[in-house]
Amino acid sequence: MGQPTQPTLQDVQAQVDRYISQYKEGYFDPQVLILRFCEELGELSREVSHRYGPKKKKPSEADGDMALELGDLLFILVCFANAQGYDLADIFERTMAKYETRDRGRWTPK
Template identity: 55%
Template sequence: MTIAHPIYTTEEIQKRVDDYISQFKEGYFSPLSLMARLTEETGELAREVNHYYGEKPKKSTEKEKTMEEELGDIIFVLTCFANSLNIDLSEAFHLAMSKFETRDKERWTRKE
């Protein structure tokens, strides 16, 4: 994977999305609408995964999309969701990792 742009922290991602959304009078969608959008984007990722790894190849008439593009869409919508609720994504990630690192620390077979 070649990166031709800066690497962003979660704080920078949240600010960049907020700067973008703040240009518009409509602002952030409601939490319910954002949840629907996140579900929609997740479905689009699932479709791409199925095309590449599943039994349903893409039709020749379908637009070429990448999983990277779909993951980016999910990150954007997830960031909108977090921003609209004043949730710090870095803190949310920390809470999730702490949970996994304690609850699941003996759940999987460790590599030698």
């Protein structure tokens, strides 16, 4: 059998929507989602700081999982996009076109 296919951004947005839609509360307000995003970014920042910065964790503190922190950020970002009716695949394509045009000669090619 072949390798399983990776979900598309549309798949990700649909899966998050199915998950959120099973609860009466639905998506949080935009302000709450942004605050949650900042909270998750802070958790990722703390892990990066402990791992790569001068302030190491105390021996009693457990190691965090940076991949899971990224996943939390992704989940909140998808919630925000869904709540606002944004298509992340379209946004990604537009953003890449901007970077590929704006930064075309900015970096040293390999």
